[in-house]
Amino acid sequence: MTMQTCHKKSSIKGKLFSLVVFKYKRDTLVHRSNFKTELRSVLRKLQGRRRIMETTEANERPKILGGCMKTRNVQALAADHNLLTADILEKYIRPEMAVDDVLLENNSEEIPVIDMSRLMDEVSREEEASKLKCACEDWGFFQLVNHGVPEKVIEELKEDLMRFYDLPLEKREEVAQLPGDLEGYGQAFIASEEQKLDWADMLYLFTQPPHFRNYKHWPSQPPSFRGSLENYSNATQEVAHCIMGFMATILGIKRETISEIHGSQTVRINYYPPCANGHDKMIGLSPHSDGCGLTLLLQVNPVSGLQIRRNGKWLPIVPLPGALIVNIGDALEILTNGRYKSIEHRAVINAKEERISIAALHSPSFEKTVGPLAEIVGKGTPLFKSVTMPEYVKLFVSQKKIYGKKMVELLKLNP
């Protein structure tokens, strides 16, 4: 089924119109005098963007996500000193964490910044595309500015998330994960009482295509949450398609190849409570690379915590105002036969302040195969095995823990 058939024609027209108006408003600041030509060209570009939105995805959502052992809600633990006994705290303490593994925050100025409006503009496209190439091949991470996700959409989601985390535990747990299922509010990859735990709670939801959504896992409080997340999901899905389209051009493959493999979006909303006691020996999210193709990360409140692996050290990332942090996942490393690299990253926690982030994870279609693309391998040698997407997900969840570049390692040929 194509993405397009999932939407009613009228809603596509409405969406296209609001995008035109949004982009027109932005563009007219610069080209006020040239309104008609500008509007026509924006329309053409948007129609181009819509073409690459036509992607394939299965008729039904996958049922192979597996579950996670239920453990304590971390926000509740952090809020009540009586609950956080020495024994429980010990489960979150990592004695091996070393401060000198971390680079200074001002080094994060180096991380590439890609300007989406410059990619959309014919005059600056080539120059910006060469920065994008370097960002994907050398960094695997970049900050994306002028991405076109309306500020209102971001602000409404941020506000609703803060309101959700202000609810009492019983209300938040109305959307708690059910046994055997990863969707909902809880944690991921906990397989035993003995393992060290991450200091965070997670809300994990299928968001795209729309027929994959299961609203029983979506918070009903605050009431505007559903609409805010839908708007944000639609906008980020479009940005991800657009970026992947540019990546295809840079890789010298057909745009349709990338849009074919871009099927679904899930969101992982991370809540990291503060912890005054031992925060520098705790991890909010263990080192990992994302299993998906492309991640767009939004930091919800202005508290840093993301660190990426760079030259054997951890480099803290300070998001630019309004930027999305984009990173390559394992599936894209495999599909590009290693030309693009997924990068390990982790989240650390703050002594005094909570931190919230939302990762929009874009994955290949459940009807496709994850393996080196023939167009890229050419006469060369494939470096990875090819597996169907359902097999890929099964393998991902069967590992029962989060670690390193898991999928890249598991599918490597002749490791």
Ligand SMILES: O=C(O)CCC(=O)C(=O)O
């Ligand atoms: O919270 C962060 O900054 C990182 C989140 C992340 O890596 C993820 O959700 O996969």
Ligand SMILES: [Fe+2]
């Ligand atoms: Fe991640």
